[in-house]
Amino acid sequence: MIQIIGIKGIPIIKPGDKIAEIIYNSIQNQSPLEDEDIIVIAQSIISRAEGRVVNWTKINPTPEAIKLGKELDKDPRIVSLILNESVSISRKGHGKLIVELESGIVCANAGIDRSNSGGINLVTLLPEDPDKSAKQIKEKIKQLSGLDIGIIISDTHGRPFRNGAINVALGISGFENGILSYVGKKDLFNYELESSIINIVDELASAAELIMGESDEAIPVVLIRGYKYKIGNDTSKSLIREKKFDLFR
Amino acid sequence: MIQIIGIKGIPIIKPGDKIAEIIYNSIQNQSPLEDEDIIVIAQSIISRAEGRVVNWTKINPTPEAIKLGKELDKDPRIVSLILNESVSISRKGHGKLIVELESGIVCANAGIDRSNSGGINLVTLLPEDPDKSAKQIKEKIKQLSGLDIGIIISDTHGRPFRNGAINVALGISGFENGILSYVGKKDLFNYELESSIINIVDELASAAELIMGESDEAIPVVLIRGYKYKIGNDTSKSLIREKKFDLFR
Numbered sequence: 001m002i003q004i005i006g007i008k009g010i011p012i013i014k015p016g017d018k019i020a021e022i023i024y025n026s027i028q029n030q031s032p033l034e035d036e037d038i039i040v041i042a043q044s045i046i047s048r049a050e051g052r053v054v055n056w057t058k059i060n061p062t063p064e065a066i067k068l069g070k071e072l073d074k075d076p077r078i079v080s081l082i083l084n085e086s087v088s089i090s091r092k093g094h095g096k097l098i099v100e101l102e103s104g105i106v107c108a109n110a111g112i113d114r115s116n117s118g119g120i121n122l123v124t125l126l127p128e129d130p131d132k133s134a135k136q137i138k139e140k141i142k143q144l145s146g147l148d149i150g151i152i153i154s155d156t157h158g159r160p161f162r163n164g165a166i167n168v169a170l171g172i173s174g175f176e177n178g179i180l181s182y183v184g185k186k187d188l189f190n191y192e193l194e195s196s197i198i199n200i201v202d203e204l205a206s207a208a209e210l211i212m213g214e215s216d217e218a219i220p221v222v223l224i225r226g227y228k229y230k231i232g233n234d235t236s237k238s239l240i241r242e243k244k245f246d247l248f249r
Numbered sequence: 250m251i252q253i254i255g256i257k258g259i260p261i262i263k264p265g266d267k268i269a270e271i272i273y274n275s276i277q278n279q280s281p282l283e284d285e286d287i288i289v290i291a292q293s294i295i296s297r298a299e300g301r302v303v304n305w306t307k308i309n310p311t312p313e314a315i316k317l318g319k320e321l322d323k324d325p326r327i328v329s330l331i332l333n334e335s336v337s338i339s340r341k342g343h344g345k346l347i348v349e350l351e352s353g354i355v356c357a358n359a360g361i362d363r364s365n366s367g368g369i370n371l372v373t374l375l376p377e378d379p380d381k382s383a384k385q386i387k388e389k390i391k392q393l394s395g396l397d398i399g400i401i402i403s404d405t406h407g408r409p410f411r412n413g414a415i416n417v418a419l420g421i422s423g424f425e426n427g428i429l430s431y432v433g434k435k436d437l438f439n440y441e442l443e444s445s446i447i448n449i450v451d452e453l454a455s456a457a458e459l460i461m462g463e464s465d466e467a468i469p470v471v472l473i474r475g476y477k478y479k480i481g482n483d484t485s486k487s488l489i490r491e492k493k494f495d496l497f498r
Contacts, residue, residue, distance in 0.1 A: 002253040002459055012437065091496035098496060106410040115436045115445060156447060160409050160497035161355040163490045164428040164448025166455070168411070179413040187364045188261065188467055196364060198405060198458065199413025206415070207456035209447065210251055210476055218437055227459055241412045247340035247347060248409035248497055 002226040005031055006211040006219040012118070013220075015051035020140035023221050031223060033141070038150040038227060040208035042220035043170055044116045046133050046153055047124035056081060056114075057121045072097065078112065078123070085110035085125060090249065101126070104240040105170070106249070107157045116220075127153065130171020131235045138173040148231050150174035154205035160248060167209035169201035169239060176232025178202075178239050199239060200229065254280055255460040256470040261367070264300035269389035272470050280472060284396050287476060288386075289457035291469035292404040292419055293365045295382050296373035305330060305363075306370045321346065327361065327372070334359035334374060339498065350375070353489040354419070355498070356406045365469075376402065379420020380484045387422040397480050399423035403454035409497060416458035418450035418488060425481025427451075427488050448488060449478065 007026050013019060023041065027033055047053065061069065061076035065083055069076030072095050079097065083089075086099035096108045105111075111126040118124075127133045134151040141149055153171040158164075172178050182196035208222035243249050256275050262268060272290065276282055296302065310318065310325035314332055318325030321344050328346065332338075335348035345357045354360075360375040367373075376382045383400040390398055402420040407413075421427050431445035457471035492498050 001255070002456075004251040004253070004456070006250075093496050094494060096496070115440060115442050116438065117440075118438055120438075120440055156445070160495060161490055162417070162448060162451065163488055164446050164451065166415075166448050166451050182462075189365065189367055189369075191364060191366075191369055193364050196405070197413050199411060199415050200459065202411065202413065202415050203455035203459055206452040207251075207253070207459065210449065210452050210456065213431075239412055241410055245343060246409060247342050247345070 002207075002224060004207055004211055005223040005225065007031075007221040007223055008219070010045070010218065010221050013045040013048045015048065015053065017049045019045065019049040020137040021144070023137065024141050024144050026221065027223060031225075033145050033147050033149060033223075034225060035147050036149065036227075036229070036231070037147070038152065038204055038224040038229070039137075039141075040152045040154050040167075040205055040212075040222045040224060041137070042116075042212055043111070043126060043130070043153055043155040044113065044124055045220045046127045046130070048118060050127055050133065052125040052127060053117060053122050054081060054125060055121050056123045068092070068097070078109075081112055081123065081125070082110045085112065100249075103130075103236065104242075107155075111155055111157075111170075126155065126170065131173065131237075132171070134171040134173035148174065150229060150231070152201055152205050152208070154208060156209065166202075167205040167212070169199075169205045169236060171236050172201050172234060172239075174231055175201060175234045176230035178234050178236065201239065251456070251473060251475040253456055253460055254472040254474065255468040256280075256472055257468070259294070259467065259470050262294040262297045262469075264297065264302065266298045268294065268298040269386040270393070272386065273390050273393050275470065276472060280474075282390070282394050282396050282398060282472075283474065285398070285476075285478070285480070286396070287399040287401065287453055287473040287478070288390075289401045289403050289416075289454055289461075289471045289473060290386070291365075291461055292360070292375060292379070292402055293362065293373055294469045295376045295379070295402055297367060299376055299382065301374040301376060302366060302371050303330060303374060304370050305372045317341070317346070327358075330361055330372065330374070331359045334361065349498075352379075352485065353491075356404075360404055360406075360419075375404065375419065380422065381420070383420040383422035397423060399478060399480070401450055401454050401457070403457060405458065415451075416454040416461070418448075418454045418485060420485050421450050421483060421488075423480055424450060424483045425479035427483050427485065450488065
């Protein structure tokens with residue numbers, strides 16, 4: 001059995017807050033950590049802790065952003081911020097810019113979010129290096145507890161073809177593999193599998209979102225207990241399909 | 250807390266098996282059903298129960314399938330089956346055909362699967378009407394237990410941009426909404442959310458996959474307990490982005 005536990009009592013995170021300690025103490029108060037637990041953390045609180053918060057009303061939009069903003073009926077100051085975070089535009093329409101980030105992640109509006117940013121004039125940008133943020137938290141918790149735990153920094157992203165965003169892993173630390181390959185294993189009928197490869201960290205992020213919610217639930221940290229995985233040093237790079245293998249870029 | 254419980258002891262399902270009764274009895278033997286439980290069922294056993302199993306070695310491929318098979322280095326008999334299940338081809342390459350099904354689902358190889366099909370010469374096709382299959386199971390279990398439970402028939406699908414498939418909801422029954430909209434709700438800071446819409450049934454399917462596995466785990470049925478949702482009559486239609494709103498079709 002896997003348990004998905006929402007961690008209560010996480011305070012409003014401010015720039016510079018010691019997020020690993022805050023998360024660790026909140027967990028210890030509620031359901032003390034065990035070896036191989038997994039902690040899923042919403043990107044919004046990492047971004048706030050790391051000061052990745054911008055007052056979008058003070059942005060002076062570029063001419064390109066003004067032009068695109070008109071085309072998409074979108075505030076040019078927000079468009080300016082999106083373009084600044086992106087390496088290329090993949091698609092545009094329906095008030096959205098689908099862009100590629102430096103990490104290779106393709107997502108709407110560069111993950112820039114007006115919700116839970118801390119104020120009506122504020123937006124959060126994605127953490128600059130989500131794997132690094134995850135690793136720092138993992139190491140701090142190891143230091144505090146002596147335990148090896150997996151960390152996932154998650155964000156809800158839309159997808160082609162399907163309505164409704166799902167939570168995905170932006171940054172990871174502590175996993176041998178974010179992707180679990182069954183290739184070469186046998187199925188129930190002894191048939192050798194040829195192509196079954198599962199993105200387990202995205203599935204863990206989605207499982208956590210069921211408890212996080214999106215509005216004022218204030219559950220940005222979720223503990224997953226009982227999922228068997230191998231401890232290691234994989235990064236989010238393995239989660240991103242290279243352009244040359246992607247039929248949709 | 251949400252619990253994700255793998256249901257043990259599901260036998261190998263054969264065409265014509267009474268799948269609802271088998272699932273119900275297995276659950277009762279292990280962790281008796283409670284109101285608002287959710288049962289996630291792997292497509293493979295629904296397909297086998299419904300006789301959606303084909304001996305692919307006996308297919309006489311069409312000329313189009315032979316041509317495409319050469320182009321993709323893929324067995325033309327399998328290609329023939331894929332084309333037969335599809336209304337259009339979205340992309341092709343890397344040995345895959347990304348196709349659109351009549352339901353609007355876009356997926357690789359029409360969901361035709363050689364793994365866990367029951368034999369080396371067999372493949373499973375997706376259930377003809379996964380919502381109908383889910384509804385029948387829901388109603389039978391209601392009849393047997395008197396309880397309202399949600400049913401998700403799931404399958405692992407790849408996505409653009411990201412490596413590793415994730416489990417998604419092919420068919421649903423018993424949910425008021427497969428997609429949870431937070432639009433109009435307030436965030437932590439009283440900001441009214443504009444665009445947060447979450448595909449909760451896909452997330453539930455992904456959570457279940459963490460226990461199902463893909464090879465010989467033989468856990469095609471997973472119970473999710475403790476997730477709050479509203480009972481209703483939504484279908485998988487709501488999960489599929491209409492072509493006119495999709496920037497990637």
